[in-house]
Amino acid sequence: MHISDGVLPLAVTIGGYAISAGIAAWSARRIHSRDLPKIAVVTSAFFVASLVHIPFGPTSAHLLLPGLAGALLGPAAFVSIGLGLLLQCVLFQFGGITALGANAVMMGVPAVICGWFFQQVRGRARMPQAVAGGLAGALGTFLAAVFLAGLLAAGGEDFFGVAKLALAAHVPVIVIEGVVSGFTIGFLARVKPALLQSSFRDAAGLVHD
Amino acid sequence: MTEVHHIQVPLWYLPLLVLIPAAVTAAAVPWLRSRLKKQVVPGNVPDWSIPPLDDGRGQGTSLIHRWDVRCKIVTMLAYSFAVASLRHPAAAGAAVLISLAVLLAAKVSFHKVVLRVLALAGFLGMLLIVMPLTVPANPGDTLLVFGSLEWLEVNVRGIVLAATIGAKAMAVALLMEPLLATAPLPVTLHGLSRLGVPEMAGQMVLLSYRYLHVFSHEARRMTAGMKARGFEKKTNLDTLRALGNFLGMIFVRSFERTERVFDAMQARGYKGRFPDPGRLRIQWRDILLTGVWIAAGTALVWFDWVKG
Numbered sequence: 245m246h247i248s249d250g251v252l253p254l255a256v257t258i259g260g261y262a263i264s265a266g267i268a269a270w271s272a273r274r275i276h277s278r279d280l281p282k283i284a285v286v287t288s289a290f291f292v293a294s295l296v297h298i299p300f301g302p303t304s305a306h307l308l309l310p311g312l313a314g315a316l317l318g319p320a321a322f323v324s325i326g327l328g329l330l331l332q333c334v335l336f337q338f339g340g341i342t343a344l345g346a347n348a349v350m351m352g353v354p355a356v357i358c359g360w361f362f363q364q365v366r367g368r369a370r371m372p373q374a375v376a377g378g379l380a381g382a383l384g385t386f387l388a389a390v391f392l393a394g395l396l397a398a399g400g401e402d403f404f405g406v407a408k409l410a411l412a413a414h415v416p417v418i419v420i421e422g423v424v425s426g427f428t429i430g431f432l433a434r435v436k437p438a439l440l441q442s443s444f445r446d447a448a449g450l451v452h453d
Numbered sequence: 454m455t456e457v458h459h460i461q462v463p464l465w466y467l468p469l470l471v472l473i474p475a476a477v478t479a480a481a482v483p484w485l486r487s488r489l490k491k492q493v494v495p496g497n498v499p500d501w502s503i504p505p506l507d508d509g510r511g512q513g514t515s516l517i518h519r520w521d522v523r524c525k526i527v528t529m530l531a532y533s534f535a536v537a538s539l540r541h542p543a544a545a546g547a548a549v550l551i552s553l554a555v556l557l558a559a560k561v562s563f564h565k566v567v568l569r570v571l572a573l574a575g576f577l578g579m580l581l582i583v584m585p586l587t588v589p590a591n592p593g594d595t596l597l598v599f600g601s602l603e604w605l606e607v608n609v610r611g612i613v614l615a616a617t618i619g620a621k622a623m624a625v626a627l628l629m630e631p632l633l634a635t636a637p638l639p640v641t642l643h644g645l646s647r648l649g650v651p652e653m654a655g656q657m658v659l660l661s662y663r664y665l666h667v668f669s670h671e672a673r674r675m676t677a678g679m680k681a682r683g684f685e686k687k688t689n690l691d692t693l694r695a696l697g698n699f700l701g702m703i704f705v706r707s708f709e710r711t712e713r714v715f716d717a718m719q720a721r722g723y724k725g726r727f728p729d730p731g732r733l734r735i736q737w738r739d740i741l742l743t744g745v746w747i748a749a750g751t752a753l754v755w756f757d758w759v760k761g
Contacts, residue, residue: 248576250545250621254538277653278725281718282711284657288664289707292672293700298693299686307700316704327657331665334629341530341625342537402614405587406580420693427697428704436705 246332247343247350247395256398260346264326267352271322279320286317287324291331298420305417310351311384312425314359315377316432316439321355322348346395354387366440373440374430381425382418389414458595467599471607475582482574485567517559518635521739522644528746529632533625535750542613544757545620551749552627559631569626577619585611638662639730647733652726659727664714668707675699 252260275283290313297306313321326348333340333347340347358380366376389411396407432439517525536548556566588611590596597607633641642655679695686692 246576248573248618248622249533249625250537250539250618251580252537254534257534257537280653280657281660281723282715284660285664285711285714286707287657288661289668289703291661291665292668293703295669296672296696296700297686298696299688312700323657327661330658331662334633340622341629342533402584402588402611404589406583409579409583409587423690423693424697424700427694428701431698431701432704435701436708439704439708 246340247347247392248340249342251399251403252343252346252395253399256395257342257346260343260349260395262345264322264345264348264352267322267349267356268326271319271352271356274319275323280323283317283320283324284327287327287331290324291328294328298424300416300420305420307421307424308351308385308388308417309381309421309425310355310388311358311362311381311421312377312428314355314357314384315362315380315425315429316359317355318359318363319356321359322352325352325355350391350395351388354384354391357387358384370430370433373433374426377429378422378426380429382422384425385414385418385421389418456592457590458593460595460597462597462599464599467605478574478578482571482578486571515559515635516742517555517631519738520635520742521733521735522636522640523648523733524735524739524743525632525636526641526644526648528743529628532746532750533628535754536621536624539621539753539757540617541757541760542617542620543760544753545617545624547756548624548753549620549627551753552624555631556627559635561630561634565630565634566627569630570623573619573622573626577615577622580615580618581612584615585609587611588614637730639727643730644733656727664707664710667710668703671706672703675702 272280290309293312294307294309310321310325313324317324329344329347329351333344361383362376362380365379366373392414393407393411396403396410429440536545539545539548585607586605588594588608590606590608591610595609597609599605599607636644639659642658646652646655676699679699684695686696
């Protein structure tokens with residue numbers, strides 16, 4: 245799910261850059277600067293995970309994972325997602341350099357919200373955590389779809405149809421994403437619960453000086 | 454021009470103008486994509502989401518290869534925004550022509566260019582199908598009605614709008630190839646940090662790019678293992694559970710590896726920065742090229758303004 249170049253009005257693209265720069269600065273301040281290399285490495289794992297295709301009837305959908313990123317990384321998720329989008333738009337086949345800021349807001353803000361939501365809702369036991377993870381996964385994709393539709397609709401009345409369609413097309417993805425995120429969180433709660441702690445820094449268990 | 458024009462065209466125009474071209478495109482894009490993937494990557498790296506990075510290093514002698522990387526980044530970024538702001542189809546078409554000229558000048562690999570265009574095809578194809586049908590009919594618009602199918606009104610303005618967007622997206626995306634393929638990634642990132650982007654940002658790009666390959670290799674191995682155990686992707690809950698566990702496993706392994714990577718970096722004396730890849734010097738030639746380019750961007754915007 246990407247907005248490519250040339251779709252959004254110029255003001256929205258520049259505004260997207262400004263907002264995402266602000267949030268990225270906030271997000272980076274929440275992490276120890278020495279941990280940033282780790283966030284970078286984890287980002288590549290998320291990137292690879294998002295390339296997994298899930299069959300859906302005759303077609304397939306690939307995961308977006310903002311909810312899961314938020315649940316695992318907390319505030320660092322915004323930096324991570326911005327980095328992932330930069331990689332995707334520059335090094336890989338998409339363009340979208342002008343829409344990068346808007347795309348980062350669209351995916352990153354839901355991730356941070358979901359991370360917060362997950363930490364509020366989850367319990368100690370495995371099942372509640374899995375359910376909370378599933379909700380966070382579904383919520384993340386839902387919010388991202390709403391942001392996408394909103395950004396598209398910012399282009400004016402001509403884009404309303406596209407925005408509605410984009411929103412509708414995400415309904416199955418929301419369900420799939422929720423279920424898969426629930427299973428993933430359940431798996432992590434069973435196998436390595438330390439990863440689900442409040443922030444990436446604690447989970448990594450780094451000794452700080 | 455205050456009324457909506459209706460143009461009645463015979464019903465058999467529908468397959469001729471719409472259905473056949475759409476079907477041909479829908480069939481050609483996956484075919485081309487799979488063919489090119491096979492051609493470009495001989496066996497060892499079958500996944501083209503991970504392209505080789507340093508194509509063009511050393512062998513590049515074109516004007517753009519020798520362009521100072523800072524000038525290149527600033528110019529490309531400014532020019533991309535100029536292109537993205539265009540409104541008139543003719544101006545957007547001109548932007549595509551300029552991009553193609555740059556590609557020729559930079560001697561970029563043709564395969565990579567086609568792959569980039571194909572990667573855009575999904576989103577742009579969606580716009581091209583949806584917009585003509587959903588753009589509201591404003592005064593002065595022309596609607597095509599196919600024979601007796603009166604519910605199917607195709608708005609010509611929607612087609613033009615979608616095509617303009619497609620041309621702009623193409624023009625910008627095509628420029629990414631000469632921007633990145635004409636200098637090794639560390640040099641480009643060094644240029645970024647010299648432009649005031651926090652150095653850590655560039656390092657994070659380098660690190661995550663490097664580990665992307667490692668993790669995708671690992672994911673492929675895990676997929677092979679799952680297939681060996683008889684796993685088959687279907688639309689059911691078992692598949693989703695298996696994939697959820699698969700993702701969980703990727704995260705567990707990657708977090709653990711992250712720790713080891715970071716320990717190893719620190720053991721080698723990592724203090725928050727990598728060594729500089731070399732010195733950058735701006736010459737008059739660089740500034741001249743930047744000037745020419747910015748002039749082209751300004752001309753496009755001016756042309757757009759005159760037209761629109």
